[in-house]
Amino acid sequence: MFAQQILNGLVVGSVYALFALGFTLVFGVQNILNLAHGALFMVGAFVGLYAVTLVDLPLVVALLLSILAAGCIGVLLDFFAFRPLRKRRGGEFPAIMSSIGANLILISIAQQISQAQVSGFPFGTFPIVIYNFLGLRITLQQIAILCCVMLFTTVLLLIIYRTSFGRQARAVAVNERTALLFGVNPSQVYALTFFIAGGLAGAAGFIIGLAFNSVHFLMGEPLLLRGFVVVILGGMGSVVGSLVAGLTLGIIQTMSVFYFSSQISDIIIFSLLFLILLIRPTGFFKGLRQDVRVGRN
Amino acid sequence: MRFFAIYQSLLDVLLINCCVAFSQYVVLRAGVFSLATSGIVSIGAYTGAVLTMRYGLPAWAGLLAGTAFGALVSIILSLPLARLRGAFQAIATISFMQIVVSVTLYAESITSGALGIHNIPKLVSTGTLVVVVAALIWLLSSINASSIGRAFDAIREDETVAVALGISIVKYHTIAFALSGAIAGLAGALLAYNTRAIDPEQFGFGLLVIALATVVLGGRVSVWGPVVGATLLTLLPELIRPLADQRLIVYGALLMIVIIYLPEGIVDTLKARWSRKSAPPQISAG
Numbered sequence A: 001m002f003a004q005q006i007l008n009g010l011v012v013g014s015v016y017a018l019f020a021l022g023f024t025l026v027f028g029v030q031n032i033l034n035l036a037h038g039a040l041f042m043v044g045a046f047v048g049l050y051a052v053t054l055v056d057l058p059l060v061v062a063l064l065l066s067i068l069a070a071g072c073i074g075v076l077l078d079f080f081a082f083r084p085l086r087k088r089r090g091g092e093f094p095a096i097m098s099s100i101g102a103n104l105i106l107i108s109i110a111q112q113i114s115q116a117q118v119s120g121f122p123f124g125t126f127p128i129v130i131y132n133f134l135g136l137r138i139t140l141q142q143i144a145i146l147c148c149v150m151l152f153t154t155v156l157l158l159i160i161y162r163t164s165f166g167r168q169a170r171a172v173a174v175n176e177r178t179a180l181l182f183g184v185n186p187s188q189v190y191a192l193t194f195f196i197a198g199g200l201a202g203a204a205g206f207i208i209g210l211a212f213n214s215v216h217f218l219m220g221e222p223l224l225l226r227g228f229v230v231v232i233l234g235g236m237g238s239v240v241g242s243l244v245a246g247l248t249l250g251i252i253q254t255m256s257v258f259y260f261s262s263q264i265s266d267i268i269i270f271s272l273l274f275l276i277l278l279i280r281p282t283g284f285f286k287g288l289r290q291d292v293r294v295g296r297n
Numbered sequence B: 001m002r003f004f005a006i007y008q009s010l011l012d013v014l015l016i017n018c019c020v021a022f023s024q025y026v027v028l029r030a031g032v033f034s035l036a037t038s039g040i041v042s043i044g045a046y047t048g049a050v051l052t053m054r055y056g057l058p059a060w061a062g063l064l065a066g067t068a069f070g071a072l073v074s075i076i077l078s079l080p081l082a083r084l085r086g087a088f089q090a091i092a093t094i095s096f097m098q099i100v101v102s103v104t105l106y107a108e109s110i111t112s113g114a115l116g117i118h119n120i121p122k123l124v125s126t127g128t129l130v131v132v133v134a135a136l137i138w139l140l141s142s143i144n145a146s147s148i149g150r151a152f153d154a155i156r157e158d159e160t161v162a163v164a165l166g167i168s169i170v171k172y173h174t175i176a177f178a179l180s181g182a183i184a185g186l187a188g189a190l191l192a193y194n195t196r197a198i199d200p201e202q203f204g205f206g207l208l209v210i211a212l213a214t215v216v217l218g219g220r221v222s223v224w225g226p227v228v229g230a231t232l233l234t235l236l237p238e239l240i241r242p243l244a245d246q247r248l249i250v251y252g253a254l255l256m257i258v259i260i261y262l263p264e265g266i267v268d269t270l271k272a273r274w275s276r277k278s279a280p281p282q283i284s285a286g
Helices: A002-030 A037-053 A059-088 A092-113 A140-162 A164-174 A176-181 A186-212 A220-234 A239-259 A262-279 A288-294 B002-029 B037-055 B059-081 B086-106 B126-145 B147-157 B159-164 B169-195 B205-218 B224-239 B241-245 B247-261 B266-278
Strands: A130-133 A136-139
Touching: A002 A037, A002 A136, A002 A140, A002 A164, A002 A186, A002 A220, A002 A239, A037 A059, A037 A092, A037 A186, A037 A220, A059 A092, A059 A186, A059 B247, A092 B086, A092 B205, A092 B247, A130 A140, A136 A140, A140 A164, A140 A186, A140 A239, A164 A176, A164 A186, A176 A186, A186 A220, A220 A239, A220 A262, A220 B086, A239 A262, A262 B059, A262 B086, B002 B037, B002 B126, B002 B147, B002 B169, B002 B205, B002 B224, B037 B059, B037 B086, B037 B169, B037 B205, B059 B086, B059 B169, B086 B205, B126 B147, B126 B169, B126 B224, B147 B159, B147 B169, B159 B169, B205 B224, B205 B247, B205 B266, B224 B241, B224 B247, B224 B266, B241 B247
Parallel strands: none
Antiparallel strands: A130 A136
8 A cells, every 4th residue: 555655646746746847947047936837737737628628639639739838828928927027137026926916817817718617527538547566556547647757857858958948048047148148049048948837837737637637727726836845845946856856745745645634734745845945945956057067068 | 874884894804905915015125025924814813713712802812812923923934034035935935824724724623624713703893993004004104214114124125235234134034024923913813803704715825915916016115005005906896896807817917017017016106206306406427
């Protein structure tokens, strides 16, 4: 039973990691705490849901659509909520306020479109196949989730460390002005970062919506709060950190829900967050910036 | 008199929103990005409600206990927060708020969990609320005029400069936290005695956003900022009825527009403009 809970925790945790990757990317590159990231997650879930239920598209196409849609909303977010502030160099506070405003707007629109109802995917959207492996029960869906997350993370790591855009993004993360001197266009980097972050959130939204078979307009909020825990534990701006922290959080949460209750689980998780902020506010892994200083590639 | 009766409940909401906004205003004024207000309002509300419902204490005792408990929790909270800045303070205090919501949901024997506490006797009338808000305005404006207010201003504008001027950041942050916590606790107890029903979820993200939006809209320096902000945010949806259905979109859009185009808030911007007009023309070099 213990091993089974760890497995379930890993699956949930991998989705938390996927969600937090975009969150930490935006913070690492732009130093923006984007409180509307939960709304992007929710957008992804809704687009996926409508693509499957209304248009009857295959799951893979629906997943790609939710990534695309949430990514585009991410770019719009950057354009309307953060770009005007960047021109003024307002600092952290205005950006957080602006993202709260954007979050309210997105949530409210989703509330009206969905008429505040909790919707689910039709039965059998994802084939229910259960494998028994060393006494563990694992469903095809869980395997698919793990594969998806691994794929997205690998792609993200490749983008950040092996492409020109990745180098530009890391340069902007270190110093925007210096990057500008080297011919990097920061606005373009910011927009693309937001597209990637939104896309990852959208993918996480679609996967969570499908796995728990529940899509509603407030679903982003609890995930945003868990995203905080992941990025603090993993270090703001660290891709590997997010992955490890996400998996850890998933296991802790599944265990505490299983052995205690969901309220106790929340208390444990957020007390843990507090504790980490006290001991080591920069997290346990290096962010994008330190990476650049340490290694060259 | 009939007009007053119709709008009395709206006025109550407005006055309580003012108190909550004052709590948020104090920390922001001192340059602390704490979002703990809604968590402490919850603590104050539950303190007041439990004391009255279980132990039959009168309203003044509940209000006093809510205030004291709020201040105490806030001071304790300020100890770990002293090490953090900016976004990290925001994250820490949001998680504090979430802990409060979870604890109030979990401790059913005291708080009756998700059901909340109902049928609290209505011990706080509109009159009391008016007196409290007036007293808070007086208190905060006299603090603003004192050395504490000037220290807050210096810290908010530039911490490094403030330290160089010999201002103890930790001391003034603790003062700001204590004051903010006391006001939030008081606001919570007032809310419990005035609306007569409280539940844990009521003090989550929603309240936090309203408190922040109020202060950002009104202004973070002048004491009239939160008052103007609360008045606008409470009355706008009532005055323009179609807006009421789109309340959240209006709040969100207002928040974005104000922070982008009017970053100092309404009152502070107007004040700055007015004082510039009345000031003698400045002689510029060259």
